[in-house]
Amino acid sequence: MDKIKKKILLLPFLALLLLPAVSSYGQTAVGVAQLGSDQDARSAAVAHETTRVIELILNQMDGYYAQRLSAVKEGQEAVAVGQNDYLIHGNVEKTGQATRITLRLYGKQSQQEDWQIQRDIESAFELFDVAEQAAVALLENLSGQTLRFAELRFVNNGRPGAYRVLIDGYDAGNDVQRLRVLAGTREIQVVQDRMLAVTSLYSQSANLTEGQQRAVEFSIPLLTPEERSRVLAIEEEIAEKWDDPEQTEQVAQLFSRLDFLLADTAYSTDLVEQKERFAKMRRDFELAAAERGTPVKTEDEAAGEKPGWRLGGAVGLAIPLVHALEEHPGKAAVIYGKSLNAYLERKLLSWFAVQLNLALGDTETRLADEEVMAEGGDESPLYGYFSLETALLLQPQLDLGPVSVFLSLGPAIAIGPVRFYEGDMVERYGQSVLALSHGGKLGAGLRVGLPAGWSIGAGALVTGLMNPNAWDRLSGNPMRDSSQPALDTWRREVQLGFSKEF
Structure with missing residues (x-):
């Protein structure tokens, strides 16, 4: 019984395998x-x-x-x-x-x-x-046959525009005026790629005899009923919201929707007049909005709120790191942690982005083992880092004309080598180790827009990243991997840099 069931289940798959052979049989x-x-x-x-x-x-x-x-x-x-x-x-x-x-x-x-x-x-x-x-x-x-032909003439009695001809379902060319086809029963179609969908203007089966000349007459409309309804609905909504200052951006979006719908008017070239009319309406609206104090945002300003890419670079200067000098016990040097940061950011929503950072700098670890703390004090070992970091950031932004104030907050993960400067750390773990850390970023700053999508920005940033051993020490647990040091990167710095949106 089970064998019979298996054979029944296999039948659909066998049918699918045989379909190509059956469809081409005899051809x-x-x-x-x-x-x-x-x-x-x-x-x-x-x-x-x-x-x-x-x-x-x-x-x-x-x-x-x-x-x-x-x-x-x-x-x-x-x-x-x-x-x-x-x-x-x-x-x-x-x-x-x-x-x-x-x-x-x-x-x-x-x-x-x-x-x-x-x-x-x-x-x-x-x-x-x-x-x-x-x-x-x-x-x-x-x-081995004599091919016999008829001739079709395509006559457009409507508006000028582009169209395609299909014979028996196969593409026979664009804007065809005369076409020789085989005598016999032929399926003739004239279609257009229009605003909302592919639209059929003519579809008929014709029995053609040798030498016959047949006129295929059709009419290209300015707008189909569905297209007219869509455009009129948008135009009516624009008129309804025209004088409402709180609806300025919504009206601008409605004009953008009209621009999208009428971007390609090759299917009905007389629509160019409608495009020009809507363009004039848009200019009039932008002037009216500016006069009442609610100007329409420029493309560059609007682009900052839409998904897009930003490529940037910055230099940072951290808070002082007080570090003991081994050759002069009891004395200390003030070292300013510094960093170089290149980043590629993808804005997913107006308030949410994913960021890829390449960071280079030096810092000190706060959670090192007591056995490897530098002699003569409770300062933390200093080390340099080079890391590739990925962060998911909440990015609320407030636009104040050409200046925008922003906040960045979210989790981050980083991987890269660290290089120790302290002798005890080098003796215990080697000159450098590969660190995989996770944590988060918090920053705030301002950005000033420049031409061509460029901007200059400044802000304060805190980046906290710790490897698993550092998380263990923070929670009071034994370190899980004695071959790795407890590493934590705390970048508390001010940054200055340039970026470009595209």
């Missing part, structure tokens, strides 16, 4: 490689158009389906044909005053070129027509 697969060309612009245009024509006609032929491939180099046909039954490839090149087009048909079963056609075209007016004739001749040789 001839043809790989259509992009025709190669020389540096001549005309040759490149003919190569592109001929490749498109071959693919389009193949997809209309009963019993065949085309797969577009990249260009094939000579001698690579056996590999390029892949799982296809045939490979169509070739090239277009300039030869003297003529343009030569060469098309080849490679058979997977025969493992050789089954057929080839070459045409030299001297007249620029006949260039694309002769190239199409060569493509048709190759496909007739492939199928």
Whole structure:
């Protein structure tokens, strides 16, 4: 019974594996490689158009389906044909005053070129027509049939704009005015990539006879009903909030939404007039907002509240570190801890950011073992550090014109080598050790905006980082790793630096 259940469960997977074979059963697969060309612009245009024509006609032929491939180099046909039954490839090149087009048909079963056609075209007016004739001749040789064509004329009775034509579901080109298609039953579609979605302007099945000329008429609207409703709703909301000082930023956002919706009007070029009208409305609103004392924020000011990157660097000077001098017992030197800090910050929200720091400086540890404390006092051993730090920071910010006041608070983790300056520490742990620490950052400061996204900032910062042994000593527990010292980095410093937002 269990075996039967397992077989039943396997049936869907077997069906999925067999689907590709079933879908292509009875059809001839043809790989259509992009025709190669020389540096001549005309040759490149003919190569592109001929490749498109071959693919389009193949997809209309009963019993065949085309797969577009990249260009094939000579001698690579056996590999390029892949799982296809045939490979169509070739090239277009300039030869003297003529343009030569060469098309080849490679058979997977025969493992050789089954057929080839070459045409030299001297007249620029006949260039694309002769190239199409060569493509048709190759496909007739492939199928053993005479291909019969009808002609479609595409007539736009509406507004000017860009559109795409699909024949039997396959892309037949942009802004097509005339198109030769195979006689027979064809699915004809005209679509547009519009403001809100891909919109169908024409979709009909037509039974075409050889030599028939058929007009495909459609109308491009200025706006579809859905688009008109969306734009009018935004415009009405702008009018409703126009005079409310507390809604200044909301109105600015509504204008930005209109800018986004009307960013590309190629589908209906008459919309340019609407774009200009809304642009004038926006300028009028910004003037009115400035006159009533609630100016609209500039792009640079608004960018500071949006997700973005900031790259910066700073130098810091810490509080004095009073350190005993071994060569002069009883005397001490005042050493100012210093640091260099480069950081990359990603603002995730207007008040939240992730920061990656590369810090270099010196400090002293407060939680060292009593056995390795320097002789003659209770001062802490001094050491230098070089660490890579990552922090998640809450960053509330208050904008005061070009100056902004900010606060940074959040957890941090750091890894990097430390180098000891004290003899006892060196004797016990070596010249340097690799430290992995965690803790937090707290800072406040101000930033003055400069042109092109630059700013200069100053502030106070406290960074507290401790390795596991230091956390043990702080909690009164035995240190978990006697091979590592208890290390704590306390950077209490003022900083000055530059940064750039992008």
